Amino acid sequence: MRILVDENMPYARQLFSEFGQVEAISGRDLTPSKLKNVDGLMIRSVTKVNEALLTEANKLSFVGSATIGTDHVDKSLLMSRDISFVNAPGCNAHSVADYLISALFVLAQQHQFNLRDKTVAIIGVGNIGTRVIDKCEALGINYLLCDPFKAPADAFRQYVSLEEAARADIITFHVPLTRDGQYPTFHMVDEAFLSALNPGTVLVNASRGEVIDNKALYRVLSQGKQLPTVLDVWENEPHVMAELLPLVELATAHIAGYSLEGKARGTEMIYQAFADHCGRRVSQHLEDFLPHPEIAGFNLGQPPTPEIVQRLVHAVYDVRRDDKLFREHALAGKGFDWLRRFYPERRELSSAVITGNPSVTSLQLAPLYQLGFSRPD
Ligand SMILES: NC(=O)c1ccc[n+]([C@@H]2O[C@H](COP(=O)([O-])OP(=O)(O)OC[C@H]3O[C@@H](n4cnc5c(N)ncnc54)[C@H](O)[C@@H]3O)[C@@H](O)[C@H]2O)c1
Numbered sequence: 026m027r028i029l030v031d032e033n034m035p036y037a038r039q040l041f042s043e044f045g046q047v048e049a050i051s052g053r054d055l056t057p058s059k060l061k062n063v064d065g066l067m068i069r070s071v072t073k074v075n076e077a078l079l080t081e082a083n084k085l086s087f088v089g090s091a092t093i094g095t096d097h098v099d100k101s102l103l104m105s106r107d108i109s110f111v112n113a114p115g116c117n118a119h120s121v122a123d124y125l126i127s128a129l130f131v132l133a134q135q136h137q138f139n140l141r142d143k144t145v146a147i148i149g150v151g152n153i154g155t156r157v158i159d160k161c162e163a164l165g166i167n168y169l170l171c172d173p174f175k176a177p178a179d180a181f182r183q184y185v186s187l188e189e190a191a192r193a194d195i196i197t198f199h200v201p202l203t204r205d206g207q208y209p210t211f212h213m214v215d216e217a218f219l220s221a222l223n224p225g226t227v228l229v230n231a232s233r234g235e236v237i238d239n240k241a242l243y244r245v246l247s248q249g250k251q252l253p254t255v256l257d258v259w260e261n262e263p264h265v266m267a268e269l270l271p272l273v274e275l276a277t278a279h280i281a282g283y284s285l286e287g288k289a290r291g292t293e294m295i296y297q298a299f300a301d302h303c304g305r306r307v308s309q310h311l312e313d314f315l316p317h318p319e320i321a322g323f324n325l326g327q328p329p330t331p332e333i334v335q336r337l338v339h340a341v342y343d344v345r346r347d348d349k350l351f352r353e354h355a356l357a358g359k360g361f362d363w364l365r366r367f368y369p370e371r372r373e374l375s376s377a378v379i380t381g382n383p384s385v386t387s388l389q390l391a392p393l394y395q396l397g398f399s400r401p402d
């Protein structure tokens with residue numbers, strides 16, 4: 026059996042070689058001839074799976090994408106050719122939610138506000154949005170939910186319209202990229218949306234670049250409207266709109282989901298699906314591969330204050346590291362894809378175990394566990 030795996034997929038070679046011959050490829054540069062006599066194709070979001078790519082795919086029976094987003098894959102084409110398709114829902118949800126919290130702490134510091142006085146609108150309440158809810162609750166931050174697909178069937182939570190959500194202090198997008206249907210997300214943030222926002226509204230996009238019309242954002246920000254903006258994703262990646270970058274407060278290279286756990290979980294999920302597809306049982310597990318984290322945990326000598334919580338989060342992941350690398354390399358230096366291919370190791374909050382000395386009660390530590398840190402065994 027021949028299997029192609031994206032070179033930016035941790036542990037893929039080790040996992041998939043139990044099924045046959047594995048070749049690592051640069052996902053963005055994959056050409057049709059590479060797919061001749063290939064049985065399985067394991068990709069990330071940079072590989073567009075369409076008619077043109079599959080012209081020489083004479084044996085392909087399985088495509089696995091180690092991502093939650095699927096806007097890069099023509100699923101009906103795969104179905105029409107009897108090629109199985111699997112993605113990895115939820116694999117990197119904790120990672121994206123960690124990214125958001127790290128970014129909000131930075132903005133709160135820079136703009137001198139208290140997150141507990143703010144309301145966060147969560148647009149898209151799926152795997153990531155749900156993790157964001159947990160983190161907001163852990164930190165005592167108010168939130169609004171906007172998800173027209175979830176709202177009708179969810180008896181436990183209240184939802185608001187996008188117009189109401191736009192009045193929140195912080196708006197964070199966790200939607201798929203869609204162009205059709207009643208609630209398409211392509212350019213859901215356009216000039217009209219941006220113009221209606223209250224000055225000072227914080228915008229975070231860690232979903233897909235095309236959810237925000239980048240030209241409109243540039244126009245509005247360059248006219249002087251204060252909208253502190255965090256962009257992890259950009260229209261036309263890997264080509265970032267250069268003029269927009271200086272106007273964005275935190276800028277990163279589509280790495281919100283790039284914790285080692287997030288990426289590795291994606292690989293493991295499609296490995297398991299491929300084993301099922303082949304009628305085999307998996308023999309390897311993620312925990313056999315993940316290295317011990319550099320920071321194994323923290324022992325608190327006092328109950329966690331908001332300042333301590335922020336320090337703990339930033340000790341595990343500080344988004345300013347990635348913002349700095351982005352500004353150095355995304356446009357003029359090594360480039361957007363290099364930043365992603367050689368992404369420095371980053372672990373999820375769950376990699377750090379929190380304990381406290383006897384004066385710290387487990388009740389006082391509970392919000393840290395809800396935030397994503399681990400409890401001792
Ligand atoms: N930056 C990154 O590294 C990164 C990582 C993971 C995911 N993503 C992106 O984030 C998206 C969300 O990820 P997820 O794991 O939460 O996906 P998910 O499928 O679990 O959740 C998406 C939610 O968005 C809702 N939705 C769809 N259209 C909407 C609209 N018009 N308005 C409001 N809500 C809408 C859906 O009903 C669903 O509940 C992915 O599709 C992907 O594009 C980016």
Ligand SMILES: O=C(O)[C@H](O)[C@H](O)COP(=O)(O)O
Pocket residue numbers: 033069070071091092093094095117279282
């Ligand atoms: O949809 C996702 O899961 C993420 O956006 C995606 O995984 C980001 O990484 P990429 O696949 O582009 O390497």
